[in-house]
Amino acid sequence: MNVLLASTSTLFGGKYLEYIKKEIQELFSGIDEIIFVPFARPGGISHDDYTEIARNFFAEINIKVKGLHEFEDKISAINSAKGYFTGGGNTFLLVKTLHEENLMNVLAENVKSGKPYLGSSAGSNIGGINMKTTNDMPIVYPPNFDCMGLVPFNINPHYLDPNPQIKHNGETRETRIREFLTQNNIKVVGLREGSWIRRIGDKITTEGTELTRIFEKGKEPYELESGSEL
Amino acid sequence: MNVLLASTSTLFGGKYLEYIKKEIQELFSGIDEIIFVPFARPGGISHDDYTEIARNFFAEINIKVKGLHEFEDKISAINSAKGYFTGGGNTFLLVKTLHEENLMNVLAENVKSGKPYLGSSAGSNIGGINMKTTNDMPIVYPPNFDCMGLVPFNINPHYLDPNPQIKHNGETRETRIREFLTQNNIKVVGLREGSWIRRIGDKITTEGTELTRIFEKGKEPYELESGSEL
Numbered sequence: 001m002n003v004l005l006a007s008t009s010t011l012f013g014g015k016y017l018e019y020i021k022k023e024i025q026e027l028f029s030g031i032d033e034i035i036f037v038p039f040a041r042p043g044g045i046s047h048d049d050y051t052e053i054a055r056n057f058f059a060e061i062n063i064k065v066k067g068l069h070e071f072e073d074k075i076s077a078i079n080s081a082k083g084y085f086t087g088g089g090n091t092f093l094l095v096k097t098l099h100e101e102n103l104m105n106v107l108a109e110n111v112k113s114g115k116p117y118l119g120s121s122a123g124s125n126i127g128g129i130n131m132k133t134t135n136d137m138p139i140v141y142p143p144n145f146d147c148m149g150l151v152p153f154n155i156n157p158h159y160l161d162p163n164p165q166i167k168h169n170g171e172t173r174e175t176r177i178r179e180f181l182t183q184n185n186i187k188v189v190g191l192r193e194g195s196w197i198r199r200i201g202d203k204i205t206t207e208g209t210e211l212t213r214i215f216e217k218g219k220e221p222y223e224l225e226s227g228s229e230l
Numbered sequence: 231m232n233v234l235l236a237s238t239s240t241l242f243g244g245k246y247l248e249y250i251k252k253e254i255q256e257l258f259s260g261i262d263e264i265i266f267v268p269f270a271r272p273g274g275i276s277h278d279d280y281t282e283i284a285r286n287f288f289a290e291i292n293i294k295v296k297g298l299h300e301f302e303d304k305i306s307a308i309n310s311a312k313g314y315f316t317g318g319g320n321t322f323l324l325v326k327t328l329h330e331e332n333l334m335n336v337l338a339e340n341v342k343s344g345k346p347y348l349g350s351s352a353g354s355n356i357g358g359i360n361m362k363t364t365n366d367m368p369i370v371y372p373p374n375f376d377c378m379g380l381v382p383f384n385i386n387p388h389y390l391d392p393n394p395q396i397k398h399n400g401e402t403r404e405t406r407i408r409e410f411l412t413q414n415n416i417k418v419v420g421l422r423e424g425s426w427i428r429r430i431g432d433k434i435t436t437e438g439t440e441l442t443r444i445f446e447k448g449k450e451p452y453e454l455e456s457g458s459e460l
Contacts, residue, residue, distance in 0.1 A: 043405060044412040090409055092368075132369050137406040138322075138362050139413045145371050175273060176367040179320050182274040183369045 002027060002116040003150050003199040005124035007157045007191035007208075009088055017057045017120070020196060023207070025061050027116045028083050033064040035081040037107075039097035040089030040122040054087060068103075078106045081115070088121025088157075091134040095126060096142035108148035117150065121157045124191070128154040133180055133188050135173070151197060151204055152187075153230070154180075159190030159213060174221065181217045188215040189230065197230070204230040232257060232346040233380050233429040235354035237387045237421035237438075239318055247287045247350070250426060253437070255291050257346045258313050263294040265311040267337075269327040270319030270352040284317060298333075308336045311345070318351025318387075321364040325356060326372035338378035347380065351387045354421070358384040363410055363418050365403070381427060381434055382417075383460070384410075389420030389443060404451065411447045418445040419460065427460070434460040 004020070004027050011019045028034060038050040051067035058065045065085075071077035078084075084107065086094070098104040104126070111117040119127050125134045127150040131142075135158060162172040171179070177188050189197065195208035206212040211223040214230075224230070234250070234257050241249045258264060268280040281297035288295045295315075301307035308314075314337065316324070328334040334356070341347040349357050355364045357380040361372075365388060392402040401409070407418050419427065425438035436442040441453040444460075454460070 042401070043409060090406075093409075093413065132371075133367060135367070136401070137410060138364065138368060138375060139406075139410040140362070141375050145368060171272070171366070176320075176369075179273060179323075180367060180369040183323065 001112060001150060001199050001201065002114060003111065003127060004116075004118050004196055005127045005151070005155060005191075005199075006118070006120045006196040007124065007159065008193045009120040011194055016053060019194065021061065023196070023198070024118060027118060028061075028063055031063065031082045031116065033066065033081075034058070034083040034085055034116075034118075035068050035077060036065045037068045037084065037086040037094075037098075037123065039069070040087060040091060040094035042089035050087060050089075054085060058085075074101055074103055075106050078103060078110055081110070083116040083118075084111065085118040086120075086123030086126060088123055090139055091122040091125045091131050091136045092138050092140050092142055094122045095131050095145065095147065096140050098126070099143045099146075104146070104148060108150065111148065111150055124155050124157050124197070127151055127197075129186055130154065132184060132186075133177060151189075151199060151230070154186050154188045155197070156188055156190045159192045161192075174215075177215045177221075181215060185217045189213075190215065190221075195226070206230060231342060231380060231429050231431065232344060233341065233357060234346075234348050234426055235357045235381070235385060235421075235429075236348070236350045236426040237354065237389065238423045239350040241424055246283060249424065251291065253426070253428070254348060257348060258291075258293055261293065261312045261346065263296065263311075264288070264313040264315055264346075265298050265307060266295045267298045267314065267316040267324075267328075267353065269299070270317060270321060270324035272319035280317060280319075284315060288315075304331055304333055305336050308333060308340055311340070313346040313348075314341065315348040316350075316353030316356060318353060320369055321352040321355045321361050321366045322368050322370050322372055324352045325361050325375065325377065326370050328356070329373045329376075334376070334378060338380065341378065341380055354385050354387050354427070357381055357427075359416055360384065362414060362416075363407060381419075381429060381460070384416050384418045385427070386418055386420045389422045391422075404445075407445045407451075411445060415447045419443075420445065420451075425456070436460060 047069040190213035192210035277299040285295040420443035422440040
């Protein structure tokens with residue numbers, strides 16, 4: 001497999017996908033066109049407008065972008081594509097759409113056969129085993145929470161450390177993930193902004209500028225340095 | 231109806247339910263025993279331990295507490311009870327359990343017939359129309375997202391204002407609720423900690439020390455002062 005799952009599309013103060021531009025070029029090396037999956041579309045913009053944002057970035061590295069929503073026959077579009085990018089937004093909306101249109105498994109099969117896949121945020125969540133560690137609000141009801149399983153764990157993008165200065169009794173991210181582990185025996189990779197997961201063949205590593213926090217049932221959470229194998 | 235839906239059980243630096251003790255006494259006035267619904271149990275503690283926390287508070291105001299999990303026949307326990315308190319934790323876990331044991335509608339019918347109901351956090355979420363505006367992590371998959379509809383809107387407990395100082399690109403609470411409104415036409419009441427909703431008969435008011443932020447499809451969000459009718 002050839003997969004890059006990023007915590008976020010945009011670092012604070014940065015431009016869209018700028019901080020992983022070199023890695024994206026490597027991921028899609030030799031490929032001149034990819035499909036963009038816009039179904040998590042954030043903030044109520046249209047699929048067209050969201051695809052345009054991705055298209056503008058990829059134009060800089062000479063890769064054409066087609067929006068998956070543009071195709072009448074989406075299954076055949078996925079099967080014919082050379083590579084994929086799924087953008088962020090709301091994971092519930094993304095997973096609902098992919099399952100209702102029977103696209104989740106088709107996309108997974110193509111990526112498992114070796115075609116490169118880039119995800120950011122919600123697009124990284126669906127690279128995990130299931131979406132039960134998303135941070136998103138359940139604004140729609142998906143037919144199930146299963147995802148592609150491109151990696152043998154779940155991802156928590158935008159992982160945030162507890163802030164002792166906040167006078168607020170909502171659960172911290174760490175508490176939420178520990179609650180997940182009371183109900184599920186699946187490793188969770190907390191990806192801080194600026195970090196990503198890279199899978200090349202069978203080798204899966206943590207990458208980026210930040211440590212990566214790992215949660216496993218029955219263990220204290222621990223940190224992995226950039227470049228560690230997962 | 232006689233309902234109190236609180237944003238949180240515990241204010242920063244305060245004790246469990248202390249800030250609404252007087253209101254809870256009024257809500258359950260004339261009642262010497264209630265049922266506690268512990269199914270959202272937070273942080274992996276047992277139903278017994280969670281019920282004990284509620285029991286200790288209610289002992290101070292001379293109300294006995296039985297945990298719903300203690301009953302073999304939970305439907306009949308709910309039908310025989312004089313009042314109810316559902317505590318916080320994970321809303322997905324709470325809603326899944328209530329639906330799987332066919333308790334959501336039974337509880338709703340009893341509260342709609344006039345028995346007093348107290349909710350905090352996840353226990354307030356289930357007082358709304360559905361749980362699509364919870365902040366919680368989807369650690370389990372409920373058979374559906376429908377809730378009791380004790381009020382004709384949805385609740386977002388622990389409502390947090392955007393913090394411009396946080397260098398983080400996860401969605402703000404306001405962004406998430408605006409995304410909900412792109413997919414649903416249901417009013418959302420953002421309850422800051424220290425605020426609650428009170429329903430007496432047909433009159434529904436916002437209460438507490440904070441302003442309450444209201445979100446409606448096609449409108450800019452707006453604030454209501456304590457005591458405003460909803």
